[in-house]
Amino acid sequence: MIAPAGSVDRIATALLANGLILRGGFNFTPGETPPLGPSAAPAKAVLLVGQAGAAPWPQFLRWREKQSGAIANPLDTWSCEVIGAVAETFGARAISPSDKPYLPFQQWAMRAEGLKPSPLGILMHPQYGLWHAYRGALLFEQELPIEAAEAPIHLxxxxxxxxxxxxxxxxxxxxxxxxxxxxxxxxxxxxxGPCRTGGCLDRNACPYGTAYSYPPEAQAFYMAAFAGL
Incomplete structure (x- = not known):
């Protein structure tokens, strides 16, 4: 098990190598029923892992080019591999939003970063706008030094x-x-066609966080995954 002192900063550095970032976290409180940690004991803390803009896109593409066959959900697979490796290094259990039974990732994200949903359901971030995502989380069986998030202005x-x-x-x-x-x-x-190649028109119409908008090829990838194309 990792020592709490300095561990959060080291985890953040490890994730950055693949364009991922920590998206906040919190310690579970008494009375909650948290998921299990790495040794099957109840977790005491969770750190959310995600992205701002399309920072992981080049790393994901390089990984995908090296795969020998078709993968049903390549971005999920890549995310699980990357976050899983970090979890192994730091004595955590890696989980994914696609894991079943589904865990309350959006509620955790709102709690961790103080965000609220936009009219599109995507959480609105004060810097990234709608151009961010949560790729997984790390569960620990000891509390971590995590500061409580202050709710930002809901744009x-x-x-x-x-x-x-x-x-x-x-x-x-x-x-x-x-x-x-x-x-x-x-x-x-x-x-x-415009949605397939350029992404959701409603999402692209949002005036906030446009500097972080995904490139067209990334938006086309996400839309193809959504539509099963």
């Missing part, structure tokens, strides 16, 4: 125009929620 509250709700040709996002089937049918259909 969506200051956005009167809400262009993120006006750019989708099939109005997939509304006050009623996400019309998943309408979005999927459009992306797969004859008129979905």
């Amino acid at each position: 969506c509250d200051a956005c009167a125009e809400k262009p993120c709700l006006k750019s989708c040709p099939v109005e997939a996002y509304s006050a009623q929620g996400f019309a998943y089937q309408s979005c999927l049918a459009h992306v797969r259909g004859a008129n979905g």
Whole structure:
């Protein structure tokens, strides 16, 4: 098991080698039922791992080029390998948002960074806007020196125009929620080319964090994964 002193900084440095960053964390409190840690005892702390912008994209592409065959979910596989290696080094258990039964990653993220959802459901970050993601988490069986997050200004509250709700040709996002089937049918259909190649039009319409927006090839990759193309 790692010693708490200085461990969080060392983990952050290890993740940066692959373009990943720590996205906050917290110690579980008495009365909670946390997931199990590396030795199957209840975890006492969690650190979230993710990305800002497309920083991991070059590392992921280099890894993918080295694979001998097709992989069903290559980005998830790469993320699990990278985060798993860091977990092994630092005596943690690595978990993924795709693991079943699903763990409350979005609730953990809101708790760890004080973020709130945008109208698109993606958490709004004060610096990255909608251009960030959570790729996994590290569970520890000892508490870590983690400062409680202060809730940042929720940028969506200051956005009167809400262009993120006006750019989708099939109005997939509304006050009623996400019309998943309408979005999927459009992306797969004859008129979905701009979405397939350039990403979600609603997401791209958001004025915040545009310096971190994913490049077109990354957005096309994510959209293809969403649509099963």
